[in-house]
Amino acid sequence: MTQKTDTPLLDKVVTPADMKGLSDPQLRQLANELRTETIAAVSETGGHLGAGLGVVELTVALHAVFDAPRDKIIWDVSHQSYPHKILTGRRDRIRTLRQKGGLSGFTKRSESPFDPFGAAHSSTSISAALGFSVARDLGGSVPEGLGDAIAVIGDGAMSAGMAFEAMNNAGHLKKRMIVILNDNEMSIAPPVGALSTYLTRLYTGDPFHQFKAAAKGAASFLPPPFKEGAKRAKEILKGMAVGGTLFEELGFSYIGPLDGHDMGQLLPVLRTVKARATGPVLIHIVTKKGKGYAPAERASDKGHATAKFDVPSGKQVKAPSNAPSYTSVFGKELVRLAAEDSRICAVTAAMPDGTGLNLMAERFPSRLFDVGIAEQHGVTFAAALAAGGMRPFCTMYSTFLQRGYDQVVHDVAIQRLPVRFAIDRAGLVGADGATHAGSYDIAYMANLPGMVVMAAADEAELKHMVATAAAHDDGPIAFRYPRGEGAGVEMPEVGQPLEIGKGRMIREGGRIALLSFGTRLSEVMKACEALEARGIHPTVADARFAKPLDRDLILKLARDHEALITLEEGAIGGFGSHVAQLLAEEGMFDTGLKYRSMVLPDIFIDQASPADMYAVAGLSCQDIEAKVLDVLGVERLGKRA
Numbered sequence: 243m244t245q246k247t248d249t250p251l252l253d254k255v256v257t258p259a260d261m262k263g264l265s266d267p268q269l270r271q272l273a274n275e276l277r278t279e280t281i282a283a284v285s286e287t288g289g290h291l292g293a294g295l296g297v298v299e300l301t302v303a304l305h306a307v308f309d310a311p312r313d314k315i316i317w318d319v320s321h322q323s324y325p326h327k328i329l330t331g332r333r334d335r336i337r338t339l340r341q342k343g344g345l346s347g348f349t350k351r352s353e354s355p356f357d358p359f360g361a362a363h364s365s366t367s368i369s370a371a372l373g374f375s376v377a378r379d380l381g382g383s384v385p386e387g388l389g390d391a392i393a394v395i396g397d398g399a400m401s402a403g404m405a406f407e408a409m410n411n412a413g414h415l416k417k418r419m420i421v422i423l424n425d426n427e428m429s430i431a432p433p434v435g436a437l438s439t440y441l442t443r444l445y446t447g448d449p450f451h452q453f454k455a456a457a458k459g460a461a462s463f464l465p466p467p468f469k470e471g472a473k474r475a476k477e478i479l480k481g482m483a484v485g486g487t488l489f490e491e492l493g494f495s496y497i498g499p500l501d502g503h504d505m506g507q508l509l510p511v512l513r514t515v516k517a518r519a520t521g522p523v524l525i526h527i528v529t530k531k532g533k534g535y536a537p538a539e540r541a542s543d544k545g546h547a548t549a550k551f552d553v554p555s556g557k558q559v560k561a562p563s564n565a566p567s568y569t570s571v572f573g574k575e576l577v578r579l580a581a582e583d584s585r586i587c588a589v590t591a592a593m594p595d596g597t598g599l600n601l602m603a604e605r606f607p608s609r610l611f612d613v614g615i616a617e618q619h620g621v622t623f624a625a626a627l628a629a630g631g632m633r634p635f636c637t638m639y640s641t642f643l644q645r646g647y648d649q650v651v652h653d654v655a656i657q658r659l660p661v662r663f664a665i666d667r668a669g670l671v672g673a674d675g676a677t678h679a680g681s682y683d684i685a686y687m688a689n690l691p692g693m694v695v696m697a698a699a700d701e702a703e704l705k706h707m708v709a710t711a712a713a714h715d716d717g718p719i720a721f722r723y724p725r726g727e728g729a730g731v732e733m734p735e736v737g738q739p740l741e742i743g744k745g746r747m748i749r750e751g752g753r754i755a756l757l758s759f760g761t762r763l764s765e766v767m768k769a770c771e772a773l774e775a776r777g778i779h780p781t782v783a784d785a786r787f788a789k790p791l792d793r794d795l796i797l798k799l800a801r802d803h804e805a806l807i808t809l810e811e812g813a814i815g816g817f818g819s820h821v822a823q824l825l826a827e828e829g830m831f832d833t834g835l836k837y838r839s840m841v842l843p844d845i846f847i848d849q850a851s852p853a854d855m856y857a858v859a860g861l862s863c864q865d866i867e868a869k870v871l872d873v874l875g876v877e878r879l880g881k882r883a
């Protein structure tokens with residue numbers, strides 16, 4: 243049920259234009275109301291809570307001072323953009339967040355002119371802000387106009403190489419642009435690495451003691467004519483900014499650190515920067531993830547992502563699970579193997595919990611490497627671990643591994659190094675939508691010479707694939723598995739290495755064969771039940787491998803049946819394409835074989851439940867049944883709605 247929040251001031255703000263006449267005390271009140279509304283909305287939808295709560299004051303201050311959508315506010319990752327959505331004409335739909343047909347959980351250009359640049363993968367905001375600044379200065383034109391570009395980037399996202407590539411370029415181009423470094427000393431997990439330590443050093447000791455003066459002054463970036471008058475303020479700022487030199491060396495004027503929850507500091511600094519900045523400016527603010535909501539502040543992940551919850555208690559409403567998650571099956575089997583083999587180690591790029599590697603962190607901390615949001619580095623690091631005689635599991639979400647693709651090709655595949663790629667969140671993931679869908683890994687891995695590519699049909703198969711990967715020293719190997727819980731199958735005590743390139747027969751039938759790669763197998767079996775009722779008895783096989791293909795199995799299915807359908811939770815160019823290539827080469831189409839490939843369609847699918855997304859993709863059990871009937875030319879009497 244929608245909760246009514248007591249938000250008299252926020253009720254009058256539909257877009258940032260409605261904020262322009264508000265006094266500073268009113269802006270403070272607005273921030274309080276915005277926080278209340280954000281908590282209430284996320285309690286009903288679930289989603290990313292902690293990051294948004296940490297930028298409530300910043301969101302209000304940015305919209306009060308700058309003129310979006312002319313000025314481009316670019317939220318890095320954009321999981322913190324819910325308060326921004328509420329202030330930019332989307333409050334009436336905020337309780338549809340992350341649901342089918344509703345608002346995206348991230349910024350999205352097609353959703354609002356106030357979202358000038360979409361995001362969801364991290365560390366793109368500075369590049370985007372620089373691009374807008376250059377376009378503005380070159381006379382580019384867009385309907386909303388081109389004003390200032392402001393990137394808001396977290397301390398976790400700032401650790402990625404791409405952020406530094408952008409700063410390096412920005413410092414060189416010297417364009418007026420603003421980067422706000424939102425430092426909450428958190429990524430999803432506690433942040434790791436030297437940059438995090440460096441940022442903390444910037445404000446440890448005597449934090450914020452001279453804010454008032456600094457806020458009035460904010461002058462380290464002033465152009466020469468202003469500099470003399472502001473000398474005193476500049477000295478103060480310099481005093482505060484001891485250690486801001488990393489950013490200054492990159493060509494940015496550094497301001498901070500400021501208390502990012504204090505509007506008395508944010509507003510004057512932003513106003514001064516807006517009035518006077520000439521080149522790139524970095525404003526370092528310190529905030530608390532989960533700020534203002536005790537259950538989030540207390541949580542180990544600071545309320546990073548949550549299911550629906552009860553606001554007073556913070557208790558989350560989670561559906562009961564009937565089977566272990568794929569992620570936990572992976573994590574446990576890896577730990578079991580690591581106990582037997584000291585060469586086994588694992589790499590995560592800032593997702594230890596999401597990938598199940600928290601178990602490795604507990605049992606074998608010296609063999610678990612959280613490299614931060616640095617997928618490219620993570621892959622090359624794993625390659626060298628393999629070259630050094632270790633057995634690394636490079637464990638990443640399918641969508642984030644895309645970042646490390648050149649490294650997969652150049653550092654791993656070409657050198658035939660035995661990196662084990664554990665690819666989590668394969669296929670459609672649900673509420674995070676298109677940006678997080680693991681659609682491409684089958685295609686981008688299976689086209690690499692020497693790469694072994696497996697997909698688990700269920701959690702028991704996953705266990706065997708972890709063991710297979712551990713035992714495979716002859717080049718790289720990848721296995722994929724989806725988000726969420728398994729199929730509830732009986733689990734083997736331990737994983738057993740599979741024979742490379744061999745699939746398995748699930749059931750023998752006639753006329754048509756269904757060859758599944760991955761967890762669509764359960765939908766295939768459901769479709770078979772419906773087909774049985776029509777007197778159709780398909781053969782079903784689980785390919786297990788997209789590379790190397792089980793040629794014998796595939797050619798036998800092709801020879802023994804009138805039709806063959808392959809299925810996978812991946813885009814065009816994956817398993818089905820490899821099968822089609824084999825069938826063509828072997829002349830199977832010349833024999834009249836009817837072949838169909840069921841893959842993700844050539845569109846980006848918006849957020850919904852995974853089941854709904856697969857229905858949009860045409861990969862539900864009903865779609866499979868319909869495809870079989872169609873291929874066999876059977877009338878679809880009693881067609882389901």
Ligand SMILES: Cc1ncc(C[n+]2csc(CCOP(=O)(O)OP(=O)(O)O)c2C)c(N)n1
Nearest residue numbers: 293362363364396397398399428429430592
């Ligand atoms: C390339 C990439 N890798 C991993 C992630 C997953 N991820 C989303 S938010 C996040 C933490 C970001 O931390 P920070 O930038 O400090 O923002 P905060 O949540 O603390 O506000 C991570 C690792 C991602 N979105 N993109």
Ligand SMILES: CC(=O)[C@@H](O)[C@H](O)COP(=O)(O)O
Nearest residue numbers: 319321362547596667674725
């Ligand atoms: C914003 C982001 O990239 C992550 O927080 C992501 O939403 C996590 O996804 P999972 O919930 O599947 O771990």
Ligand SMILES: [Mg+2]
Nearest residue numbers: 396397398428
């Ligand atoms: Mg952070």
